[in-house]
Amino acid sequence: MWWKRPRVWFFVLLIIAVSAAGALSWFLTEEGRQHADQWSSIIFGGTAAAAVLVTALRWLWIQDTGPAGTVTPERLAAARAVLARAQIEQWTAEEVARQIQDPWPLRVRWQVSRRARLVMASWAAVRGVPDAGEIPLEGTYDRVADVFDHPDSPRRLVVLGEPGAGKSMLVLHLTLQLLHRRGEHDPVPVLLPVAGWDPAQPLDEWIAARLATDHRLLSTVVEASGGTRRTLARELVARGMILPILDGLDEIGPSHHSRALTAISSAAGSGARFVLTSRTRAYERAVHDSTPLARTPVVELQPMTPDDAARYLTDGTDQPIPRWNPVLARLAAGDDSPLAQTLSTPLMIWLARVVYQHRDSDPGELVSAGWATSRAGIETHLLRQLVPAAYTAAVGGRPGRTPAEADRARRRLTTLARHLRREHTYDLAWWQLNEIPPGPAVQAGTILVTGVATLLALTLCIFGVFGMVDLPALYPQLGWLWGGLNAGLAVAVTTGLIRRVFESPRHPRRVRVTASRATWLLIACPVGVVAVLAGEPVAGIVGTLAAGLCAPLVSGSIHAGGDDQRGLSPAALLADDRTSAFVALATSVLLATTAWSTLGESSGEPLIDVLFFGVLWLLLPAAVVLSSAWGQFCAARAALFLCGRAPLRLMGFLGEAHDRGVLRQAGGVYQFRHNLLQDHLAARSATGSADRATP
Template identity: 30%
Template structure:
C-alpha cells in the first residue's frame, strides 16, 4: 500500500515536470498552428474576393448582352409555388425582378428554384440576383460568391462536390485558383452555386428515372453545410420541373418561384423604350392595349420574344438608314407560332446588320448557313444522356466526318514526321553501322506515339498558359529561375542521353548490348521529356478567358514544348558527338553538329505535335470542313457573340436561346 502511494506520487511528480518542460514547446506549436490557420483564412478570403471581382465583370457583360441597347429591363413578376412538402421558410407569395435580392434573403435555407416558360427570363433573374448579392452594401467578406454554371455538361456519375470544384477551377484558373484552392473553397462553402439549365440536361423522350436531372436533384438534396441544406440557386423550365415534381423529385428545403408572362402593358412600355422611333410601333402598341389576350400579346409575352421583335424591326438600310420593314406586319400573322417563326427568320439577318462593331464582316446568308451547320451538328449529337448545347471549338471535329478527320490527321501527321525523319537519315554517312541506325531510330517511339494519337477518336484537352503571372515582378523572377534551372537540368540529362546514343555508334553491335543500351537511352530520354515539361510548368494551368483562348494557348504550349525538347536533345547530342566522340574516335565535327540538329528537329516536332494534339486536330478539321464552315471559325463565332446570336458559358459558346438553336437546325434555308 505504501509502495503504491509512493509510486503514484512519483508518477504525478514526473507528469508535472514533463508538463512544465513541454509547455514552451506546446505553446510554440499552438502559436504556429494558429498562425497557419490565420494565414490560410486570409488566403481563402483573398481568393474569394478575386473570384467575386471576376464574376462581377463577366456577368455584368452577360446581362448587358441579354438586355440589349438602352439597358431597359422589364420588371418581371413571379409567384411562389408551394410544393406538397419540404418547402423553405420565409418565401413571400409574390415578388419582382427589382426586389429579387431581398426576396432571396428572406428564404431559409437559402435554396431557390426559378422556373418559367421558355424565354420567360429565368437567366435574367438569376443574373440580377447574382449581381445584387455581389454588389450589396451589406455584403460581408465571408459571404459565399455566387458563381453561375451550366448544368448541361455535368457528368452526374461524378459527385456534386467534385464537379463544382472542377468548374470553379476551370472558370478561374486565370485568377490563380488551382484545383486544390477550388476544393478548399467548395468544402468551406465559399461558393454559392447558381445552376442554370436543369431542363437542358435530358431529351424529352428520356424516361424520368434515367434522366440526369433526376440524379442532379438527388445530389443537390444531399448537399449540406454545417447549418443544414446548403444554399443553391437553380433554374429550370416549368414543364420539365413539374414532370420531375410529379414523381416527388424536387429540390428539398427550397422555395420555388414561377415567372409570370409579360403583360401587355409591360410589353408596350418595353417596345416604346427600346425602339428609336416609337411612332412606327403605334399599330402594334394599340393592338396590345386593345387585345391583351390576343394573338400578338400571347406571341410577345416573354422578354426573349420582345427582344426578337425589336431586333427584327429596328433594322435599317446601311446606306439610307431607312427602316425596310414595318412592325404593322405582325398584325397580319395568324398565330403565336407563326409570329415566332417569322421573328426567328428575321433575327439572324437583322442581328448581323446591327452588329455594334463589324456589321458588314459576314453576309447574312453566310451567317445563317454556318450557324445552321453548327446547330444541326448539335442536334445530331444529342443522345439519351442529354442534348448538346455547348459549342467547344476543339470538340467540333466530328462535324466534318469523324473517320474522315481522323484519317486526314493521321496522314498529314505521318507525312510531316516522315519528312523530318528522312532529313535525319540523310545526315548519316554512307555505309552506316547498325549502331548509327539505332541512333537515328531514337526518334521512332515519339513519332509512333504522335501518329497513334492522330488516329485516335479521343482528343486531349487543350493545354494553357498562366501568362497573367508575368504581370508580377516577383512571379517573373521566380519563373525565370525555374526556367533556367529546368533548362540546365534538361541539358545535363540530354548530354547523358546523347553520350549513350553516341556509344551505340562505335561500340560493338552485339544485339543484347544494343538492346540494353537502347533501353537505357529510352529511360534517359523520358527524363529529358519530363524536364522539358517542367520548363513550361510555371506558365501552365491557366484557363481560357474566352473560348478561343484555349486553342491559342494550346498552340503556344506545343511550340514551346517542341522547341524545348528539340533544343535540349539536339544540342546535347550534337555537343556529345562533336567534343566527346570526335576526340576519342576522330569523327568529323560536322557530322556531330548536323546530326544533332536534325535529331532535335525530328524529336521536337514529334513532341510538339503530340502536346498540341487539340489544336492540331482542330486545324485538320477546318481543312476537312472547307466550304461548310469559315476558315477562321473562332473569329466568326466571336463575331456572332458580339452580334447577340451566341452567348458565352465558360469555355464554350452557346446559341443565344435554345429556341434559336432548334429553329436553325430545322431551317437550313432562311
C-alpha cells in the same frame, strides 16, 4: 463519335499489334537465323523499354500534381476574392453583350404560383419551423437579390418558367447583385450552366472541377484536414464558400432530371445555399419521379404584361410611331391574341425589337401576315428573321452586312447548331469543332501523323541516350554538352508527345514552366543515372536538366483558364493553347537540330539525308502542333473552309455572332442566345425552311 469509344480503340490497337507481329515475323525470317537473334534483342528490348516508359508515364500523369500547399484562412480569403472579381468581370461584360440594359431591363415578375406550390415542400418544411407561415417571395427583376436575402429565406431558390421567360437573364442579374453586396465571409455566387453535368458525378465534384478548369488559381493542389490532397476549388466547395447558381436543369437529358434533383438535394444537405432554374414542365416531371427539394421555396416567372412589351418596343427602336401602331393597338385590346401570347416572354419581345429595330422595317406584319394567325407562326418568323436582322444592322464598331453575307452567316450558324444537336449539348466549344464533318477524316490523318511521329520520338530518345555516351568520345570539347542536350530533349519530347496523344478528353492547355517532383523522378533523373553508369556524369547532368525543364513545356500539362488578371473567355483559352503549342513546337525544332547534328552528318547518301531532314524537321514539329487543341482546331477550320461550311477565320466569326447577339458567352464556351434559336437553326433544311412547324 466512334473515336470516343474505348471498345473501338481496343480493336484498332489489336489489329495494329497483330499486323506488327506478322510483319516482324516475316522480317526475322527474311534476315535468317544468323541475324535474327541480334534483331530480336534490339526490337524486343526497345519494346520492353517503351512499355515501361508508357506505364511509368501513366502513373506520372495521375500523380503529377506537384507539392501541396497549406490551407490557411488568408489563402481561402484570397481565393474567394480572386473568384469574385473574375465573376464580376465575366458576367458584367456578358450582361452588356446581351443588351439586357438596353433600353432598360424588362420587368420580369415572379411569385409562388399554384404550379410552383404543387412542386414545393410545405412552408413549415421550407422554413424548418412547425406551423410556419409563408415567406413573401413576390418580386420584380430589380429586387431579385432582396427577395433571395430576405431574413426568413433559407437562401435557396428554384426559379421556374416557360421557354424564353427570362430565367437565365434573371439569375445573371442575381449573380451580379449578390457579388456586389457580398460580405468578406459570404460565399461567392458562381453562375454555372448545368447542361454539361452528368448527375452520376457528385455535384460538389462537378462544381469544383469546373472552377478548377476555369480559374488557374483554384486548380492549385492543397492539403486539407486529415492530409487529403485536393484542389483549392474543391476545398472552397467543401467549406461552403461557393454559392452555386445552376442554370438550366431542363437542358440535361430528360432521363436524368430526377437523378439531378436527388444529387442536388444530397449535395445541399440541410443548410447549403443554391439557386436552380428549370422549365416548369421539366421540373414538374422531375419532382413527380422523385420528391420536392427540402427547405427550398419555388417561384414561377409570370408572363410579361402587354404594357411592358409595348413600352420596351417603342423605347428601343427607331421612329416607333407610326410603325408600331398596329402592334400597339392589338396589345392594348387586352384580348388573348396570338401576338399578345407571343410577346408575353422576354425572349420574343427582344426578338421583335431586333427584327424590327430600324425604321425601314414593318412590324405591322406581326398582325396582318398569314403566318401571324398563330403563336407558333409568329415565333417561327421571329426566329427565322433574327440572323438576317442582326447581321444587316451596324452593331458597335461592326458595319452592317449585305443580305448575301447575312445568308451565308445563317448557313454557317446552321452547321454549328446541327453539330450541337448531334452532340446533345448547348456548349459551343472551339476545341470540339473538329468533330464536325469532315473533321473526323482530318482527325484520322492527324492521328496517323502523330503516331508515326511518336515512334520517331521514341527512336530519337533511344539514340539520344546512346549519343550522350558516345559523343564525348568523338568530340572531346563540347560532345558532353551536345550529347546531354540531345538526350534530354529527346526524352522530354517523347514523354510530352505521348501525354498529348493519349490524354483524353483534349482540352485547351497552357504552358507549365515548373516540373513536379514526379517529373524529375521518372523522366529526368533516369537520364542522369544512365550517363553516370556509362561514365559520363557531366553529360548526364545536362541531359537531366534538359529533360526536367522541357518535359512540362512539351506536354502543356495544365488546363488553361482565367485568373485574377483576366476573365475566362474562348479567345483567352485559344491564346493559352496556341502559346503552349508554339512552345512545344520550338522544343521539337531544337530536338531536330541536335538530332541532325549528332545523327545526320554520319550519312553519306544525299537521298537518305533529304528524307531524314523531311521527317525530322517537318513530321515531328507537325505532330507536336496537331496533338494540341489549337492544332486540331486549325486543321478542322481549314477542312470546313475548303468544304464551304465555315469561314477560315472561325473565331472571328464566332466573336462577331456574339457581338451581334446571336451567341452568348458562358465562361470559355459560346452558346446560342437561347436554345430555341439553336433548335430552330438545327431543324432548318438546306433550302432554309424549317423542318417542323414550331420552334
